[in-house]
Amino acid sequence: MEAAKFIQKYYRKRKGTDSLKWDALQERYDNADLTPLWVADMDFAAPDSVQADLIERMTHGVFGYSLTPADYFSTYQEWQSRHEQTIFQAEWLHFTTGVVQGIHDLIACFTNVGDQIIIQPPVYYPFFDVVNNQQRQLITSELVETEAGYQMDLEHFERQLIENEIKLFILCSPHNPVGRVWTETELKAILSLCQKYDVLVISDEIHSDLILPGHTFISALTIATELDFLDHLIVCNAPSKTFNLASLLNAHIWLPDQNLRKRYEKWEELYRQTGISVVGQTAARAAYRTGDEWLADLLSVIEGNYQLLTQRLTKQIPEIEISELQGTYLAWLDLRAWLPSLDMKRFIQDEAGLAIDYGEWFSPETKGFIRINLATSPEIIETAIRNLIKLDHKIKGGNQYVSDSDRIGTNRQS
Ligand SMILES: Cc1ncc(COP(=O)(O)O)c(C=O)c1O
Numbered sequence: 001m002e003a004a005k006f007i008q009k010y011y012r013k014r015k016g017t018d019s020l021k022w023d024a025l026q027e028r029y030d031n032a033d034l035t036p037l038w039v040a041d042m043d044f045a046a047p048d049s050v051q052a053d054l055i056e057r058m059t060h061g062v063f064g065y066s067l068t069p070a071d072y073f074s075t076y077q078e079w080q081s082r083h084e085q086t087i088f089q090a091e092w093l094h095f096t097t098g099v100v101q102g103i104h105d106l107i108a109c110f111t112n113v114g115d116q117i118i119i120q121p122p123v124y125y126p127f128f129d130v131v132n133n134q135q136r137q138l139i140t141s142e143l144v145e146t147e148a149g150y151q152m153d154l155e156h157f158e159r160q161l162i163e164n165e166i167k168l169f170i171l172c173s174p175h176n177p178v179g180r181v182w183t184e185t186e187l188k189a190i191l192s193l194c195q196k197y198d199v200l201v202i203s204d205e206i207h208s209d210l211i212l213p214g215h216t217f218i219s220a221l222t223i224a225t226e227l228d229f230l231d232h233l234i235v236c237n238a239p240s241k242t243f244n245l246a247s248l249l250n251a252h253i254w255l256p257d258q259n260l261r262k263r264y265e266k267w268e269e270l271y272r273q274t275g276i277s278v279v280g281q282t283a284a285r286a287a288y289r290t291g292d293e294w295l296a297d298l299l300s301v302i303e304g305n306y307q308l309l310t311q312r313l314t315k316q317i318p319e320i321e322i323s324e325l326q327g328t329y330l331a332w333l334d335l336r337a338w339l340p341s342l343d344m345k346r347f348i349q350d351e352a353g354l355a356i357d358y359g360e361w362f363s364p365e366t367k368g369f370i371r372i373n374l375a376t377s378p379e380i381i382e383t384a385i386r387n388l389i390k391l392d393h394k395i396k397g398g399n400q401y402v403s404d405s406d407r408i409g410t411n412r413q414s
Contacts, residue, residue, distance in 0.1 A: 006297035042375035053286035109267035121363030174327030250280025336368035
């Protein structure tokens with residue numbers, strides 16, 4: 001199916017459907033009329049098989065305590081074999097309601113109050129919260145922006161491991177918000193450091209199916225197998241990003257090591273006794289069984305929206321720098337050379353009418369960046385582009401936007 005046909009078939013108007021992205025604009029941004037390009041879900045309906053299996057299950061009408069379908073794991077492993085070739089084993093799998101909940105629980109289980117946990121900002125901001133809210137010590141090693149895009153700073157990371165006696169590393173792979181799909185070399189280097197300093201790794205691979213042409217996702221599981229480091233690795237992933245199922249509350253925690261598994265199972269017995277979501281697992285199994293073509297079409301829509309954004313903005317507002325999108329559906333834009341001040345709310349919300357994720361949510365170092373969600377119709381991306389171009393004309397047309405106190409750098413006035 002072509003991208004246009006996919007959009008015609010699966011795009012849905014979500015306003016008025018209790019959608020967080022569309023219906024919480026007043027509450028979150030103080031303006032219900034903004035164009036929503038923030039929270040990472042999609043404006044597309046799930047694959048047909050998901051809807052069909054859910055209708056069949058709903059029609060049965062009984063929603064008592066349930067078991068995970070017997071073919072859930074095999075269906076998932078077959079999906080893996082067709083896509084990323086990662087080898088999982090059924091006994092490694094534990095379910096949780098969401099990846100963030102899973103990471104929160106893993107921190108509670110495997111670390112103590114005051115323990116040092118390292119993350120790589122700019123990064124998905126709940127990583128900060130799951131550490132800080134549980135009174136663990138947050139240590140950071142910022143990604144660095146280079147000519148070749150964002151890179152891990154391995155020297156700095158190693159120094160942080162040594163100086164802070166890090167217990168746990170939360171890896172974001174692929175990386176939200178910078179859109180990197182880490183290479184085998186990068187993953188080997190970072191995991192080898194964790195191995196050298198005895199650091200437990202949680203690899204958040206929720207975006208692993210959302211890979212753009214020319215890039216290959218490699219799971220930390222594959223690398224840790226090669227390094228003989230599976231006894232220090234836990235992987236979290238889910239069908240929720242891939243197939244837009246976040247509200248169905250079904251995510252995976254993979255614990256390959258028997259000792260880690262036992263410790264986690266004991267912790268679960270004490271603190272988490274929720275059963276599985278029959279709705280979430282029915283939907284996930286259907287998606288993994290037949291969602292291949294749907295995903296391929298979705299990726300062409302995302303690629304198309306990314307091209308639209310980069311081509312139009314590069315031409316019209318060359319001061320905006322857009323990171324290469326290798327994976328995820330989240331574009332990362334550096335507006336610092338364009339805007340006359342870093343009063344982002346004033347420019348992006350009040351003037352351009354966009355609800356986006358602000359750079360400083362991901363790192364104090366990335367104020368002046370924004371993240372735009374591309375998993376929507378090209379018309380909505382067009383609206384965002386048009387509004388930014390209109391704002392550009394306004395900025396460049398008059399100097400009411402540039403007061404001396406506003407200036408953010410000598411070379412930043414247009
Ligand atoms: C890296 C990453 N992890 C986790 C999540 C959220 O996962 P969940 O809804 O399963 O908690 C997101 C959502 O955007 C994400 O980008």
